Amino acid sequence: MPDQRETLEEILDLAATQFKVSRSNLSPDDDFFKTLRIDSLQALSLLTRLEQHFNIELPDYEMQGVSDFRTLAERIQARL
């Protein structure tokens, strides 16, 4: 099982790939809505990709109010 730092790195890699941004432009405390320039529908597509990658189910209400990668990693880690 990855530790939280590894989970965070994997999330950043996945987000960079999915939304075609440079990985070096993403930081753990970024607001991913702003940094990735995504809306809630695109955030749901990221959630779908993360669920598949980590083989978890993450109800989207756990994402409510979450906008930075670090907190997202905590939510995912709690399901691993």
Next chain:
Amino acid sequence: MTNVVGQAISWDLNEGVIEVALHRSPCNEIGSESLEDLEQLAAALPTLEEHAHALIIYSKLDCGFCAGADLRELYSRSQQMAKADAASGVRAFLERIHHVMNTIDASPLTTIAVVHGICFGGGFELTLACDLIIADKTARFCFPELRLGLIPGFGGIPRLKRDLGNAVVRDLLLTGRSFNATKAQQIGLVSQVVADGQALRVARATAAQLAKFDRNTSAAAKKFIKPIPYDELSREIDIFCELFERPAVEAGLKKFVESTDAQPYLP
């Protein structure tokens, strides 16, 4: 007519398969325009069915299958009317969309919903009227209506209850959470999960398989195994309309329509 191009929905009949394409931006929201096209499809179905064995419904838009009812239209129209007129207008709309859903549900053809991306609310309900759902890995299903103070109104609850266990229905309905294609397959909703962008191809292959069977036998099997819960569907309209008249619903719709939040679709 075997080939119709509508404002929101188009269809064509080719080699025994009716392919219905949704293509109304931004994400196939079902409002009056889509309803008119759907009604035209429902009216054409009896003739089309004579030459077909399967119907496939899919979206041409990248965002997904369908984001549900057109809440912006619902809100703006209700604001232009007296409350009693708005309520009767909603009931009339629901009765019309139920007629379309029931027509698709009762079709003797084997019907296949092809889902990618967002499949929310009324879009989800449209897939539930179909016999099979084939989804790619980007698909995400949800009944978000409770956060607006409503229940699904296009026949979703009775049809979901027909197909799944009551505990699963309660979870999806009462939490309003969205779930992915893998989960949808685990609970028995989706028949096949395929790679991104492959669902329509697989649906066409499935339709080709169906052509091998006697049409009347397939229709008889479907009629036997898939009863339409007309009483519950009718009751759903009543409950929706009762809820719609409450001030909380108007407030919820207003909040959604006027939201500049990046997360309006997250329940």
